[in-house]
Amino acid sequence: MLLYIYYLVLSLNIIIVIKKLGGNMKLGFLVDLNLCMGCKACEIACKVENEVPLSSWRLRVKYIDIGTFPDTSRSFTPLRCNHCESAPCERICPVSALHYLDNGIVNIDSSRCIGCAGCMMACPYGAIYMDPESNTADKCTYCAHRIEGGLMPACVVACPVEANIFGDIEDETSQISHYIMEHQGDVQVRKPEKHTDPKHFYVGGGNQTLNPLAHERIEGYGLFNNITHLKEIGDTHHSMLDRFLNPIFGGHNDHLKNESFVDMPNDASHEEGGH
Amino acid sequence: MDHVSTIEATKAVVTLDVPLPGIIWGWMITLNMWAKSIGTGVILVGAYLLYRHKKEDMPNLRWMMPLISFIALNVFLLFTLLDLHQPLRMVNIFFHPHWTSAITVGAWMASLFTGLVTLMLAIGLLDAFPEVGRHLGIAKTIRGKTALYEKVFPFVVFLAFPVTMYTAIIMAEASARELWAAPAEVIQMLLAAFMVGSASFILIAGKWSESVRKDLSWILMLSVLFSFLMYMGEYFFSFKASEVEATLAYVHSGGEYFVQFWSAMIMGYIIPFFIAFSSLKNENRTMMRFAAVLTFIGLYLAKSTWLEIPQMLSLS
Numbered sequence: 001m002l003l004y005i006y007y008l009v010l011s012l013n014i015i016i017v018i019k020k021l022g023g024n025m026k027l028g029f030l031v032d033l034n035l036c037m038g039c040k041a042c043e044i045a046c047k048v049e050n051e052v053p054l055s056s057w058r059l060r061v062k063y064i065d066i067g068t069f070p071d072t073s074r075s076f077t078p079l080r081c082n083h084c085e086s087a088p089c090e091r092i093c094p095v096s097a098l099h100y101l102d103n104g105i106v107n108i109d110s111s112r113c114i115g116c117a118g119c120m121m122a123c124p125y126g127a128i129y130m131d132p133e134s135n136t137a138d139k140c141t142y143c144a145h146r147i148e149g150g151l152m153p154a155c156v157v158a159c160p161v162e163a164n165i166f167g168d169i170e171d172e173t174s175q176i177s178h179y180i181m182e183h184q185g186d187v188q189v190r191k192p193e194k195h196t197d198p199k200h201f202y203v204g205g206g207n208q209t210l211n212p213l214a215h216e217r218i219e220g221y222g223l224f225n226n227i228t229h230l231k232e233i234g235d236t237h238h239s240m241l242d243r244f245l246n247p248i249f250g251g252h253n254d255h256l257k258n259e260s261f262v263d264m265p266n267d268a269s270h271e272e273g274g275h
Numbered sequence: 276m277d278h279v280s281t282i283e284a285t286k287a288v289v290t291l292d293v294p295l296p297g298i299i300w301g302w303m304i305t306l307n308m309w310a311k312s313i314g315t316g317v318i319l320v321g322a323y324l325l326y327r328h329k330k331e332d333m334p335n336l337r338w339m340m341p342l343i344s345f346i347a348l349n350v351f352l353l354f355t356l357l358d359l360h361q362p363l364r365m366v367n368i369f370f371h372p373h374w375t376s377a378i379t380v381g382a383w384m385a386s387l388f389t390g391l392v393t394l395m396l397a398i399g400l401l402d403a404f405p406e407v408g409r410h411l412g413i414a415k416t417i418r419g420k421t422a423l424y425e426k427v428f429p430f431v432v433f434l435a436f437p438v439t440m441y442t443a444i445i446m447a448e449a450s451a452r453e454l455w456a457a458p459a460e461v462i463q464m465l466l467a468a469f470m471v472g473s474a475s476f477i478l479i480a481g482k483w484s485e486s487v488r489k490d491l492s493w494i495l496m497l498s499v500l501f502s503f504l505m506y507m508g509e510y511f512f513s514f515k516a517s518e519v520e521a522t523l524a525y526v527h528s529g530g531e532y533f534v535q536f537w538s539a540m541i542m543g544y545i546i547p548f549f550i551a552f553s554s555l556k557n558e559n560r561t562m563m564r565f566a567a568v569l570t571f572i573g574l575y576l577a578k579s580t581w582l583e584i585p586q587m588l589s590l591s
Contacts, residue, residue: 055294062591063291074290079591092448094378095367114367115360117299118378121449126296126590135360190591194450208287212589213521215287217295 026085026104026199027142028169030176030187031078034204035163038063038076042155042164046080049143049154056129058140059155064215066208075209078155078164081106081127081140082190082198089119089128089139097137103168104199105144110136124194142166169199179203298586303358305579307351308442309471311385312464312574314347315439316472318392320494322432324476324487332484336476337424338399343475345396348389355382377448381441388434391427398424439468452585453518454509463505467574469498470543474567481560489555492563496551499570503544506577510536522585532587536580543573 038061046052046059059080066073083106090098090106097113100106113136120128120137128139143153151157156164167174180187180201188205189198208214321340324333356362365382372379397417401407402424408414443464447457473494480488510526513519526532550566553559 057293060293062289064287065290066287075287088448088450091375092378092445094373094376094382095364095371096373112364112367112371113361114364115362116358116378117360118376118445118449120296120299121586122451124451124590126451129296130299130360196450212591213517215289217289217292217589 024170025102025168026170027083027147028104028167028176028199028201029080029083029142030165030179030201030203032163032165032179032203033075033077033209035161036061036076036078037161037163038074039160041158041160042078045154045158046140049146052138053131053133056131056138058127058129058138064209077202077205077209079125079127080155080200081123081142082125082196082200083140083142084196084198086195086197088122088124088194088196092118092122094118101144103147105142105147106139107141107144108137108139110134110138113137124191124196125198295589296586298583300358300582300586302579303354305575305582307354307358308464308467308578308582309571309575310347310351310354311442312439312467313471313475314344314351314392315388315435316468316470317343317347317475318431318435318472319439319468320472320476320491322428322435323494324490327490328484328487332487333480334482335403335479336483338396338403339479341392341396341399343479344392345389348385348392352385352389377441377444381438381445384434384438384441388431388438391431391434395424395427395431435468436465440464451590452588453516454513454522454581454585456513459505459509459513463502466498466502466505467578469494470502470570471574473498474547474570477563477567485558488558488560488563492551492554492558495566495570496548496555499544499548499551503540503548506540506544518585518588522588525587526580526584532580532584535576539573539576539580541573542569543571543575543577547573 040061043057043059043061047057050058052058059078062077062079064075064077066075083104085104087098087100087106090100093099093113094116095112095114097109098106098119099109110131115130115135115137117130117137119139120126120130123139128137130136131138143151143155146153153164153166156166165176165179167176169176169180171177183203186203188202188210189200190202190210192198202210317340321336324336330337356365359365368379368382372383374380398421401414401418402421440461443455443457443460446452446455446460449455473491476483477488477491477495480491510523513523526536547566547570550559550562554563554566
């Protein structure tokens with residue numbers, strides 16, 4: 001009898017140890033904005049790795065100018081999914097297409113997504129987009145497929161100055177944990193007031209770089225002149241109604257014509273301004 | 276570059292970024308909420324009228340109430356489906372439900388509600404028109420279960436409350452848009468249901484008794500009044516969160532949403548209130564019908580404004 005109890009306690013201990021080693025891993029991301037030089041290598045690497053379509057971004061680097069000439073400075077802020085521990089997108093998703101992985105990643109199963117855009121409305125960081133090709137929501141997954149194979153996310157590999165630091169924040173010996181400890185007082189998250197508990201940190205950021213209400217968007221001063229809002233999200237003719245009406249009233253078959261995008265009228269500009 | 280020099284020195288300016296998404300939930304979601312308010316509103320107001328008055332005072336209510344509700348609920352369900360980017364995957368809500376999502380809970384409740392309203396409509400119509408489908412077996416079966424109407428009705432009324440309000444919980448779960456706060460939106464959804472529920476009946480109440488029409492005027496007047504007061508409170512005083520402040524400051528500064536919001540308030544709330552108020556003393560059926568039509572238009576515009584303005588805010 002005693003032997004049975006001994007084996008029972010032993011096996012319970014083994015389970016606890018295994019859970020501590022594997023199950024408690026919490027992957028996090030840290031960007032040192034002091035190092036980032038806005039080269040956008042991470043943005044491109046992400047696009048290529050995840051085959052992100054045109055007009056969509058899983059990761060983007062925003063340029064913000066502060067001050068007036070000659071006392072000006074430019075900051076670069078890479079923005080991606082924050083993989084929140086209390087993710088509003090996961091909560092609102094009606095079909096569990098957005099779900100947590102054991103390592104803390106907020107993953108997305110595109111094959112299950114119904115395209116309701118609830119997650120896009122819930123994410124306080126604007127990190128989710130509607131893929132115009134698959135007509136499903138998509139976002140940064142910290143390159144979950146690469147991590148599964150023992151690789152680092154594509155953006156981390158591409159960064160020439162190692163501004164992106166990725167690892168297990170539950171492991172005190174990991175590089176990201178060391179970095180957070182070394183920079184205590186200077187580690188920030190975006191919108192902490194939302195209580196989403198983001199697992200994406202910034203070092204060297206400030207209100208003007210991390211708070212979207214603290215900077216202005218002026219139309220006509222960007223890479224895409226006069227575009228501050230996309231006219232449509234995803235496929236502009238996604239609905240069933242369009243599928244019925246397009247054959248009658250003419251649809252969006254322009255892409256079937258033999259002309260390049262350069263020759264097509266750019267109807268993406270939208271006069272509705274932000275503020 | 277002239278206007279760049281006018282930016283405050285302390286202000287930061289975005290000089291390179293991607294375009295922002297703009298309006299994600301647009302007119303289809305507005306129509307969805309508007310139609311749902313009618314679908315549930317006629318049930319709620321109808322239940323009140325049946326409680327307060329004799330059935331003879333409202334001879335066609337028994338079949339008109341589920342008919343209006345049925346049409347409105349089908350418009351609501353149709354546009355819910357059309358707004359999805361993958362409409363055929365709607366079945367996933369039933370096969371892979373995620374119960375923390377108000378979208379899931381709402382879809383299940385709305386489906387059940389529509390099913391029960393359809394049953395009531397079938398019984399109500401076949402009772403009202405005995406000649407219809409006289410030789411059909413299914414019609415005979417339904418006619419044999421007339422008492423089911425009265426048995427199902429309390430459940431339908433009970434369900435009408437969460438069905439009309441659950442969109443407010445979806446909006447509350449959309450935590451990126453702070454303007455949509457749960458308690459306020461829940462009350463607004465309920466008031467909207469009473470507004471368009473009474474407005475729907477006003478349009479068909481020509482042959483109903485005067486006391487019923489007076490009650491409808493009361494319901495319309497009170498619901499538009501309280502809804503208007505809530506909008507005013509939110510519009511002028513809800514400056515607790517910086518994102519709400521920024522959103523409303525954008526509307527206050529003028530532009531199309533400013534015009535749309537005040538058009539909604541005048542058409543859908545202020546004018547119907549005064550018409551309904553005056554109609555309590557001296558009934559004018561034509562004016563009351565005019566008020567009802569204005570209420571429909573005003574509610575749509577108000578919902579559209581409130582749905583779209585927080586989406587104009589940059590989140591990142």
